[in-house]
Amino acid sequence: MATAQRVTLVTPVQGTVCALKDVQDPVFSAGMMGRGFGVQPSNGQIVAPVSGTVTMVAETKHAIGITTPNDNLEVLIHMGIDTVELKGAPFTMNVQADEQVQAGDVIATMDLKAVQAADKQTTIIVAVTNSSDKLATLDVDLGDHAAGELVATGELNANTFNAKRTGKLPKAGKYDDLAAQIIENVGGTGNINSVIHCITRLRFYLKDEAKANDDVITGLKGVIDVAKAGGQYQVVIGPAVTDVYDAVIKQIGPEFSNDAETAKAVAETNAAANRPTTTWGLVKWGMSNLIGVITGSMIPVIGLLAASGILKGILALLTTFKLVSATASTYVIINAMSDSVFYFLPIFVGFTAAKKLGADPVIMGIVGGVLTYPSIVAIAGGSKTLGSFLGMSINADFFGLPVHVASYTYSIFPMIAGAWLASKLEPWLKRVIPTVLRMIFVPLFEVVIVSGAILLFLGPIITVLSTGLANVIVSIYNLSPAISGLVIGAFYQVLVIFGLHWAIIPIVANDIATTGHSYLNAIVSATMVAQGGAVLAIALKSKLANIQELAWPATISAFCGVTEPAMYGINLKYGRAFVTASVGAAVGGLLTGLMKVNMWGFTGSLIGFTSFVNPKGMDFSFWGFWISSIVTIIVSFTATWLFGFKDADAEAVKTAPKKRRLGQTA
Missing domain, CATH: 3.30.1360.60 (Glucose permease domain IIB)
Structure with a gap:
């Protein structure tokens, strides 16, 4: 039994065998391509590490795939690191696809001098690409070996071994x-x-x-x-x-x-990329790409945001009904569980936006860490003021230069802008910095430049814009609560996308701190309800499993006061749904302003209904909240159902070569 489970691999080239983790390629060394080993070759004659069928010969000749006949192990022989850029010049193939080979047969030759002259590493990598499904273990004998020597042995995992024993082993290379x-x-x-x-x-x-x-x-x-x-x-x-x-x-x-x-x-x-030539076409192209980047950067964390939003709602209920005190350690622990993904959102968005835009995800994750570093957060939230400029408080200096350090926790857009900058900066750095120095100096310059650009330039610009918008909003509200409700309702979630809403939050906080209530926060609450109503329509209307999987949790989260999953996961992604949600929010904001609905707490949306109870005794604000919320849901739901979304939108792309088919997932 034990013998039947064993698998073996031989050295593909004469040289020094090293552990896969020591290979100077992050994809292989991290095990992303499966278990295996590397070899620093002393000559260029490459032999098959296993017996089987050649299933793949790369067009650029830098890689060969072999599948074993009995165990269906998919073995990749990758010759050199980054040698795909050499377009096959240093390689000679001795085999072709569908050819049978035996372990030790010569399958290719690699001109080591030509690879080295091109400033590439000659490391030969052997990886079992389906090892996560097939192998329980793989032990490698490190050190010097001749080509064709036994160098690695392993065992099939239980599922593969049993399937092999019963003759039910699935076919390899299905795709x-x-x-x-x-x-x-x-x-x-x-x-x-x-x-x-x-x-x-x-x-x-x-x-x-x-x-x-x-x-x-x-x-x-x-x-x-x-x-x-x-x-x-x-x-x-x-x-x-x-x-x-x-x-x-x-x-x-x-x-x-x-x-x-x-x-x-x-x-x-x-x-x-082909860009439109008309001004309106350029605007539409730019907005389409911007929204694509924003939603694409957020999609990987949407599930976490939805789960955290629901947990925030549960916590709000626990505190509302006096089941948990806001000062108790239980509250602190649950709040950390629900709030951490939002607090450290710049780190996550930095990573995902970098992958979307082409920067190094780890470096952008570090930049996000810089923005959420406790000392930076303390400066942004502190009372220290060195002066003011364009409505900004100057709360720090950088080498004597007065600067405004803003708060970046919970933020999205600054990191996306930073990832875009990194995607332009990184290729240039790699061109001008010698290869032997890149590992240290590319991350060094990238972290310093991108972090500095956000902290010293982008943050202050956003602060100036958001402060100006906040002043305009306050002026409109003082002029007419109804008109301000309409305007804020329609555009507040747009401000959220670009991080321009942060200047409104201190106004709300100041209102509650000085007067105990905030009319403005009641309008903001209506925009949350509207996003929930729109995504609820999509959850009920769509027949697509992947849409429903996102829409239902996003609905619950929005009604719990967290709109990011609804907005970035569904509504903004499909465009019209965000517009119909904003229409519902405008109507809800208008009604909230007309009825002068007041709010005595921070927590909004449906979960925050107790925030609309006057501590001095229930008044019309409580009922006005429910009237405006119900109308908001009806309007946003109906508008989205009729005009905001259909399943074809999940596949329809205006720039596609032909009409999209219906009923396909995105």
């Missing part, structure tokens, strides 16, 4: 053929800058989209459709997208995944 056809019809490896994936789509950044054969790709078995948006060539796969993505990366190499190489790829793609 290899589909991946190969997609690669060929997007113009080949030479036409690909990078590729990422979302929940249903492969998203290629191509050098020339005109080389892609839309009709052939759309007709492939396993492909639902093709779309083009935001500089991406999107191949709609459906639930199997992760498997197809893995098969694509296995064939073209991890250099094309959304890691170190993506920065250069996205920069080149954005530069080559």
Whole structure:
């Protein structure tokens, strides 16, 4: 039994075997491509590490895939690091796809001197790309070995071993053929800058989209459709997208995944993108791309935001009904659970926005950490004032330069702007900094420049704009509560997107602190209810599982006072739904202002109904809150149901080559 479970691999080249974690490639060293090992070669003759069928020979000849006949292990032999850029010049292939090889057979040669002359590393990497499904262990004998020597042994995991014993082992490389056809019809490896994936789509950044054969790709078995948006060539796969993505990366190499190489790829793609020529076309193009970046950056954390929003609602109920005291340790612990994702949102958004825009995600995560660093937060929230400028308090100095340090906890837009800056800065730094110094100095300069740009320039600009808007809003409210309700209701969530709403929050806090209530906060509450009403309509109307999976938690979260999941996950993403939600919010704000609804607490939306109870005795504000909230829900729900969303929107892309099909997921 034990013998039958064993798998073996031999050294693919003469040289020094090292652990995979020591390979100077973050994708392989982190185990993202599976278990394996590296070899520092002393000659360029490459042999097969296992017996099996050659399932893939990369177009640029830098990688070969072999699948074993009995265990269906998918073994990748990757020759050199970043050698895909050499376009096959240093390699000679001795095998082709579908050919049978035995362990130790010569399958390729690599010109080590040519690779070194191109300033690339010659490390040969062997990775079992499906090891997470197949292998329980893999032990590697490190040190010097001749080509073809036994170097790694492992055991199949229990599921694979039992399936093999009963003759039910699934076929290997199920998506290899589909991946190969997609690669060929997007113009080949030479036409690909990078590729990422979302929940249903492969998203290629191509050098020339005109080389892609839309009709052939759309007709492939396993492909639902093709779309083009935001500089991406999107191949709609459906639930199997992760498997197809893995098969694509296995064939073209991890250099094309959304890691170190993506920065250069996205920069080149954005530069080559076809932009509209008319002013209105440029505005629409810019807004479409901006919204795409914002929603794309937020999607990975939407589930966390929704869960945290629901937890915030539960906590509000616990404190409202005196089940938990706001000063008790129980409250502190639960509040930390519900609030941490919002407090440290710049870190998460920095990471996801960087992946979206092509910067280094880890570096942008660190930049987010700089913005939420306790000392920075303390400066922003402190009372220290060194003067004022354009309505800003000067609360710090930087090498003697007076600056305003704003608060960035809970913020989104500054990090997206920072990620955009990093995506432009990083490729330039890599061009001007010698390779041997990049590991230290690229992160150093990037963190310093991007953090400094946000703290010293972007933050103050946002503060000036938001302070100006806040003054305008206060003036309008003093002139007419009804008109201000209409205006604030319609545009408050737009301000949230760009982080311009923060100047309104101190006004609300000051109102509550000095008078015990805030009419303005009551209007803000109506905008939360409106987002919930709109996403509720989508949750009930849509037949798509992935839409419902997002919409229902987002509805609950919005009614608990947290609108980010509804706004970024659904409403803003599909455009018209955000507009119809804003229409409902405008109506709700108008009614709130007309009825002069007052609010005595911070917590808004439906979960905050007790905030509308006057401590001196219930008055009309409580009933006015319910009237305006119900009307808001009805208007936003109805408008969204009729005009704001249909399932075809999940697939319809205006720049697609042909009409989108109905009933497909995004």
